[in-house]
Amino acid sequence: MAPHLRKQLVVVGHGMVGHRFVESAISRGLTETYDITVLGEEPRPAYDRVALTSYFEVGAEALGFLPSGAYDDPRVTLRLDTEVVAISPRQRIVTLASGEDLHYDELVMATGAAPFVPPVPGADLDNVFVYRTIEDLDAIRTASKKSKVGAVIGGGLLGLEAANALHQLGLETHVVELAPRLMAVQIDDLGGRTLNQHINKLGLTVHTGAMTEAILADKKGRVERLALKDRNPLEVDIVVFSAGIRPRDALARAAGLDVADRGGVLVDESLRSSDEHIWAIGECAAVQGTMYGLVAPGYDMAEIVVDRLLGGAGEFTGADMSTKLKLLGVDVASFGDAHGATEGALELTYQDAVSGVYKKLVISEDGKRLLGGVLVGDAAAYGILRPMVASGMELPENPEELILPASRGGLEMDLPDDMQVCSCNDVTKAQIKDAVSDGSTLNDGSPCTDAACVTAHTRAGSTCGSCKTVVKKIVEDFFTAAGREVDKSLCQHFRMTRQELFDVVAVHGYTRFDDIVEAHGSGRGCDICKPAVASILASLLNQHVLDPGNRQLQDTNDAYLGNLQKNGTYSVVPRIPGGEITPDKLIVIGQVAQEFGLYTKITGGQRIDLFGARMEDLPAIWKRLVDAGMESGHAYGKSLRTVKSCVGSTWCRYGVQDSVGLAIELELRYRGLRSPHKLKGGVSGCARECAEARSKDFGIIATDKGWNLYVCGNGGAIPSHAQLLAGDLDKETLIRYLDRFLMYYIRTADRLQRTSYWMDSVDGGLDRIREVVVDDVLGLGAELEAAMDRHVESYFDEWKATIEDPEKMARFVSFVNAPGTPDPNISFREERGQVQAAVNDGPVSLGTTIPVGAP
């Protein structure tokens, strides 16, 4: 479709739900038909508002959902600092604060909610804040530096979080709540009292049943005192309002859309407003009149609108309003029908006043179903109880066991597979079990082996985190049931991880598998540990992989320096650095293929693969290639494959740097480097990114000032884009960082763990890698660079060394006792003028007529 004919979709608001909408629109293909423009009023891209309180600890970057500030899909435009001031449904136009008009075909409102500030005199003074955005927190932090005492007005979920934040900023903190107890919406009286106990213990002062009458200022107009009805005033320097939220529906009201009685853009269960081209999702929406102040229902709404725009019939049918407080040290949770509002509901409570634990279960009249509950002081059971409500599963014989302390019975129970474990991301138990059992979960064809991996792949546990313990338990139970220990052993022969093994080998200076397995392993090894040791030895020593003692360790492909094909033949891939090749070399490749009857194909890695070589022909084939100045391309190794390039500034009119030159230099520098998994690189000459560098383990994109270095990307079954490690580097710095990055990966990654998975597994992820590689916080920089220098200096071409060594060549025979006889099991058929591999149903016999040579 021509660009101007594509439909335009505008999203107002780039908060949690707006962001989820765009992500889903991209992954579900809505951007095939729509250009999306997202308009966000905040100065930064969407971030994790749910985790806002951790901002003081972790900083803004850690909360951000879109660190690069742009979506990977070019059909999505994100404009920040951009407020929408009006919507004209008749003309289908939104007007920005700058006066600019934007046309839309479909409009999605995701404007969220605003804190409600009651009309108390003095609410407009300086040092009176709300608690909603990173900017709010910045302002509170700045003010706190000159303050001693703070008060939070509102003792609900958010109010307590805000109070905790003030407390952490070192202020003496008061919580002022109008209702007779804290968290009045979620918990009951007894629970509230128990909670008070905990909050007081934290060092906060709670005033319940207290009504704020005014905020009074000193002579300079600064907050001085909080006047409470029928109580002594509180001397305070800072006031934070957290007295509820109101949907941001002003735009909709002004545009004449229907709004709900209690506020919010009124939408039906398809999330469509009273105008057929305007949708509302998240906290600004009132679905059939009800507004939902949590993120999970907002995410559901986002998915439904994407579905609708794709022609689906998704409907929003209500949401689980369970909550868990994330205050440090105080567990509070409320789920389902916490107040026992259902007719005939029974209550079961457990209380331990000494340790401050209060638990209540609300059970159906027949005693069979769990309807809801409240947990204060110990919410460990929340992860299991909440989904029990949602799934409606039958209660066990003695439901009281569910709330007794874990030492007395506790949480041993079999949850049904279809039970939703993670409500934030709608993940069921079955999906979690799939992730640990299904071979297609990871790119290397293996399932997840721990809960962290499951969270990365299913999202379960990645939002509010309250389901994490259950996710972990399901994973562990799964492995226990399958008779597998959840350990990180490489295999039965080595009870350690690859990283530990690497350290053992490096520290002891081992050079032989035999010594390593003797001293640190058991048995004689297998097809898992042997190649892993071979790779470690190769990274450390860079010996020939076919040296005696080494070659029996090699995986299939390394063992014959070629990739094994389905009919038992091999492929031949000469290195073509950066994809640049002379006509002379091209001609030799063609001649070799002709002579040995090989199938030729251009690979996805910008080089040429010759398939169908018989093992005994490999040396002769490689001799021809080596004589013509070519060398092994290591297509068979867990090692550097290719560094793809675009043509770059030498020819391309847009190119700003010589991408081919750099790609060749890098490919030659890192060729032959053995690593935990294969490594690929790419270099593009400008931001148009024709080399697809960001789909590589290391990708480099030219800028006017130098090079941007991206790391940890890959294609394959689960693609991920490489992330910016450092920008505008000169070549020397770039190579230094790359040396360090690659060596750090080689030393610490798990076996067959590509860089993106490795990044996920590194504590602190990309930031940590940046600290080690760029900031050199571990002081390892020089050592890693030296290790890479050793590799570069000791590089030699494996194939050249093989054909020059009669001992290594001796293995390349079809039959040890009939070297002249081709293996009859190898068959071909023909297609499009070339050979193709064929397989036989059973072994092929030559009969006994062929004379067999004596040894």
Added chain:
Amino acid sequence: MTVDTQTTFEAVCRLDQIEREGGVAALVGGVAVAVIRTFDDEVYALSNFDPFSKASVLARGIVGTKTVRSDDGEEVVPFVASPMFKQAFDLRDGTCLDDPDNGDVAVPTYDVRVIDGVVEVGPRRS
């Protein structure tokens, strides 16, 4: 022509032509046989044909040991992993150690002996 039991064994190579924990393919009676030497210098012979991938490649696999648990306790089994899809075969009797369907996939094995440093492959075992 006289037939004695000796002639059913065929010399295929010297023992030192097979590396420890390595294998060679030999043509015995017209069919490909994988002759494999373990770390403790035991020699085994089995069909070179991998029933899973249907390619003649077993001699090129990694050789090692596996601890297998069964009702009779634990046993350390010498094995070769197919280079194609990595299924493990017991070198002693050719049974597959990780047959997904728990069927009885096994590759044929051959008698084998070493006489004066020469490896001889005998008749196929039933």
